Amino acid sequence: GVEPGADQLFSMYIRSVFGPGNSGFDRIRLHSSSSVPIELVSFREGSEAQLRTGTGRDLWPGPLELERLEDGSVELAFPAPVTGGRPLYQARFRTRVFLSGTTFGAELKRATRPEIVQAVSAGDAGSLAASQSLVVVADVENFPLLDRVRLVPQVFTPNGDAINDQAEIRFTIYRLIRARQIEVGIYDLSGRKVRELSLHRENPSGDHSVVWDGRDDAGALVRPGTYLARVAFAADVGAGKTQAASLVGVVY
Structure with a gap:
C-alpha cells in the first residue's frame, strides 16, 4: 500500500500495439480517479533494458509538449504521429492518494480524429512494473472523511x-x-x-x-x-x- 496524503513517486509503463486500420496516436493523456493533480517528472521511450538503467530516450522534458488540464490530468503532444512498432514508454509522476483504491490511466488520441479515444488497458507491458494493475491501494480507513479546516x-x-x-x-x-x-x-x-x-x-x-x-x-x-x-x-x-x-x- 501507499501512504495516504503523502507526495509519492509512481511509474507507469505503456506499450503500444497497432492492429489493422489503426491510424496511430500523437497525444497521450495521463489521469487518475482523484482530483489531485498529476505532476509529471519524466516521460521516456526505450527497451526494457534501457528504461531499467535510465538510458531511455527522454521525450519529456524534450520534444514532447506538455499541457496540464483542469481536471488534474496531463496531456503530452508528439511532434508527429506514432503509427507502428511496439514502442515502450515509461511515465514517472508525483501525486497524492486519498482513496483506498486510486486508479491511474492513460488514453491515446489523434489530433485529427479527436472523437476516437483509445484507453490503455491493464496488462503485461513488460517486466519492469512491480504490478500489472492500474490501481494503487492506500489504508485510509483510519483517516477522517474531512480533515481539519x-x-x-x-x-x-x-x-x-x-x-x-x-x-x-x-x-x-x-x-x-x-x-x-x-x-x-x-x-x-x-x-x-x-x-x-x-x-x-x-x-x-x-x-x-x-x-x-x-x-x-x-x-x-x-x-x-x-x-x-x-x-x-x-x-x-x-x-x-x-x-x-x-x-x-x-x-x-
Whole structure:
C-alpha cells in the first residue's frame, strides 16, 4: 500500500500495439480517479533494458509538449504521429492518494480524429512494473472523511492594498468516491451566513482551497471582527452531514 496524503513517486509503463486500420496516436493523456493533480517528472521511450538503467530516450522534458488540464490530468503532444512498432514508454509522476483504491490511466488520441479515444488497458507491458494493475491501494480507513479546516492567514485585512487582502480556506477530504456538493460558508458569531462559497466536485477526495475576499453576498466588505468558516457535505445518501469549522479574523 501507499501512504495516504503523502507526495509519492509512481511509474507507469505503456506499450503500444497497432492492429489493422489503426491510424496511430500523437497525444497521450495521463489521469487518475482523484482530483489531485498529476505532476509529471519524466516521460521516456526505450527497451526494457534501457528504461531499467535510465538510458531511455527522454521525450519529456524534450520534444514532447506538455499541457496540464483542469481536471488534474496531463496531456503530452508528439511532434508527429506514432503509427507502428511496439514502442515502450515509461511515465514517472508525483501525486497524492486519498482513496483506498486510486486508479491511474492513460488514453491515446489523434489530433485529427479527436472523437476516437483509445484507453490503455491493464496488462503485461513488460517486466519492469512491480504490478500489472492500474490501481494503487492506500489504508485510509483510519483517516477522517474531512480533515481539519485551516485558514491562511487566520487574520487578514481586506482593505484593498493588495497586502493580506484574502483568506484561504483549506481542507482535505478522504474516501469519497462520488461527486459531491461541498458546502462552504462564512458565518458571523450569531450564526448568520454572510457569504456563500460552496463548490461542486466530481472527484471530491483530495486537497481543496477556497478564497474569501472579506465581502458578503451583496459584495460589501464585512465589519471587522471574528467569523466562522464552515465546511460540510453529506457523507452518503440519507446520512447526516460531515462538517468542520475554524475561526478567521477580519481587521482594518
